[in-house]
Amino acid sequence: MxxxxxxxxxxxxxxxxxxxxxxxxxxxxxxxxxxxxxxxxxxxxxxxxxxxxxxxxxxxxxxxxxxxxxxxxxxxxxxxxxxxxxxxxxxxxxxxxxxxxxxxxxxxxPSAAKEFLENIQRQGNPYGTSREKRDEWMEGTGIEAYQGQEYLYYVGCVGSYDTRGQETARLLGKVLQKAGVSFGVLGNDENCDGNEVRNLGEETLFEMLAEDNVAQFQGLGVQKIVTLSPHSYNAMKNDYPGFNGVFDVLHYTQLLQELIRNGGLDVSGGYNAKVTYHDPCFLGRWNEEYDAPRAILRAIPGVQFVEMARNRNGALCCGGGGGNFYLDLLGGSEDSPARRRVREACETGANVLAVACPNCLTMLEDAVKAEGLENKLTVRDISEIVGEACVIK
Amino acid sequence: MDIIACIKRVPDTSEADVVKIDPSQKDIEKDRLAFKINDWDEYVLEAAVQLKEKLGGTLTAVTIGPKEWDEVLRRALAMGADSAIRIDQDVSADDPHIVAIILDKVIRRLPYDLVLFGAQSEDFGSGHLGAMVAEILGIPHATLVINLEAEEKKIHVQRELEAGTLQSYTIDLPALLTIHTGINQPRYISMGGIRRAMQKELQVMSLSDLGLSLDALTPMVKLEEMRLPPKGKEAELITGAPEETAGQLAKILKDAGIF
Structure with missing residues (x-):
């Protein structure tokens, strides 16, 4: 055929x-x-x-x-x-x-891709967990619902549902609170951003998600969006304008870089570690933002920053894009990209591998365990490193 | 071959903690649940579409429910059904016998060689419906079908029993089968396909169009109460270094007589 x-x-x-x-x-x-x-x-x-x-x-x-x-x-x-x-x-x-x-x-x-897309059709997230549980990550944080604040903090599916992703979602919320940023979240009314849906080839479902999200954001009067995930950032910055959804979209590293630079965020608490940084594809190659995460790390006292051999537009993907953090078609081998990547991070002598994407975080953290490198290398999201430097418990 | 596929819409209750009993104690709270096509019915549609692709003929999808149930028919139309009929009546909590009487009236109006049902539904799970409809129609049936091969006038089927035991039958058509999961790999239904299926005919009928009235349909069984199972003993979480927890776990297993 x-x-x-x-x-x-x-x-x-x-x-x-x-x-x-x-x-x-x-x-x-x-x-x-x-x-x-x-x-x-x-x-x-x-x-x-x-x-x-x-x-x-x-x-x-x-x-x-x-x-x-x-x-x-x-x-x-x-x-x-x-x-x-x-x-x-x-x-x-x-x-x-x-x-x-x-x-x-x-x-x-593939059956896992079918499951991924059907879960999004039904529950608005790839895991198939109830829409009613989307806001569980924010319990006890005091983070407010969006009602006209300066920024909509869009958390995304991994930050909302994955246990490790939830930790970064909470911490970023606390960092933004500490910096006095005016922001709110959508809670259970948040829906999938659709970035991976598009990459899986489900064009119509992506269009529906984009149209619904744009209508929802416009209905709430949203003008500025800060995202936890580079995947959300990419869809909202590059694809939503095609659905008449033109917003001022930032990845959180861009906002934190600005806050640190203008004194809005005090990171003098420092972070003592030798840190290397893994460029997430949807922040790096897709949007050419290589500097903001590095500038944040360099601004934190105590951080000794080292580059991996592959960096910026030559970075090796963690293997989680295109829905593969769920489909897992690349797992199960020492040649899995995430395992290759954590070995490369170890070669730098760094004891912390910093990431700026909840997908990369879960992929690389699992790889550290699979490689038995827990005593040598810790994977931390930049929001967590900044959180520690801001002395947030 | 003319095929009729009877399908239904069910709540997504894959997470047990989203299920709550409503105050009537005869149903679950559905307001905040997501809904989907019954799992078994996905296999029904795939089997029906494969037969139609191979042998030609017509495929009609039938459901009984309110307007929201159109979504399962749209999926069927997107998959390859030629037409779809919804009987506009909420019977989701009714006795399967009432549902069987209604379906019998619908099926008799249509040309058919084969009627397909899911082996059971995810929500009430009685597994009665297909067999009841076959009895009322007066046609042979086979339940729990895991394999089928059709000829012009007959169909070869395999039923899956305990421990994977297989029974083979050859059944004269027209016949009714209830389809088990695993008979095929249901295809993905794209949203584009569902949108295109909006152009296809979806017929809505009332009970009176079928010459029936709900008052005249007496249930054979009546639901008394629904309740959630009592909470069992809490799980024990063993924490600590592997060299300590392994020993603790071994002791628990040994004390339980497993080793």
Whole structure:
């Protein structure tokens, strides 16, 4: 069967599999595509996936569970797009998402992706946990509901439901309270931002989420949004304007950087550790914000900052993007990108691996346990490090 | 082959602590629950669509419920059903016999070779409905079907019993089957597909359109009370270093006679 709606049929043949899509910053190795790093087979690299998609498009191969797993193992980390030297590179990730869309329309997607999307349809989050429990993370924090404050603090699904994510959501709330920022949250009325829904190829569901969220934000008079997750930040900053939702959107590291710089947040409590930083794909490569998190870490007394060999637009993805923090198509191996990444963090001699994304936090923390590195390396979200430097208990 | 798939909408009660009994003590509080298609019915639709793709014919999806129940029919239409019928009556808390009488009236108006039901529903779970409808229609049936292969005039089925024991039957058509989970892998229904299915016909009928009135339908069984199970003993959480907790756990297991 050939693809019916695929938008890139006239350009997909232009990938001749030069292999640049697998490189990090330089030519140190070929393992910067997370799926390729995990499986070490060309089929799992961007080039391999494009060739498979083309073969599927032209009827040379049939759809199979394996083909679906290969396409869905793409984490949408954008390493391929940044490294591809050809002019059509702006579309190579979109080609992957369009191929996933075709699978979505045919209903033939990995069962974990089906579960992920159905859970969002039903409960507004990928875990399938009740909408009525979305606000449990904020119990006892004194964080107010949004009612015209300066900022809407959009927490997102991982921050609202994942136990570890909830800790960062709470701490960021406390940091914002301490800095005197005027903000409120949506609690149980918050819905999924849709970023991963889009990356999984469910275009219509993404449109519905974006339209609903934009209508809700506008109805409440929201003008400024600060997000915990870079995934939410990306959708709201780059995609929501297409749904007439133009807001002043900040990732929380951008707001904290500004607060520290203008004296609104006192971090003199310090944080004594050798810290390295993992760039989340949706803050880094997707939005080119590499400096704010680093500026925060450098501003905290006691932080000895070191870079990993792969950093900024050459950072290795934790393997959690494209819904893979839930689908887990890249797990179960010492070659899993998160495990590779924590080993790399250890090589710097750092004892703290700082992150700025709840997805990366859970992925990398699990990897530390899988690698048995608990005594050497702790994964902390920047909100937690700032919280400690602000002496928040 | 003409197929009728009978499906229902159920509350998502996958988390036990969201379930609360309402003051009547005959139903759960539904106001704040999310709803979905009955799990077994997803497999019904997939089986029906696969048969239709293979053998041609028509697929009609039927449900009985208020307006919100249209959503399960839209899913069926998005999956490949040709038409859908909703009987506009809330029977979710009624005795399955009443539901069976209504469905019998609907099914008799339609062409069919095969009628499919889920083996049971996630909410009330009686598992009676399919067999009752088959009896009233006077056609053969098989329950808990885990495998099926259709020919023009008959169908080969396998039923799954305890410990995975399989029973094979060949049944003359028309027949009714109740479908078990695991018979197939239900496809994902995209929101785009559901939106497109809004264009397809969805017929709404009343009980009087079927020549029935609710007053004349007497239940065979009557629900007396619903209640949540009493809370059991609390779980014991063992904390500490693995070298200590392993020993404590071993002692508990040994004391319980497990080792």
């Amino acid at each position: 050939t693809l019916t709606n695929f938008r890139y049929g006239d350009v997909i043949h232009r990938c001749f599999r030069c292999g640049y899509c697998k490189f990090p910053i330089n030519w140190m190795d070929v393992n910067n595509c997370p799926a390729y790093a995990r499986f070490r087979m060309e089929t799992y690299s961007c080039g391999g996936r494009l060739w498979l998609t083309r073969a599927w498009l032209e009827g040379e191969i049939e759809w199979s569970d394996h083909l679906a797993d290969i396409l869905y193992s793409c984490t949408a980390c954008k390493n391929c797009e940044v490294k591809c030297p050809l002019s059509f590179n702006i579309d190579i990730l979109n080609m992957m998402i369009a191929a996933k869309s075709e699978m979505v329309e045919r209903g033939e997607i």
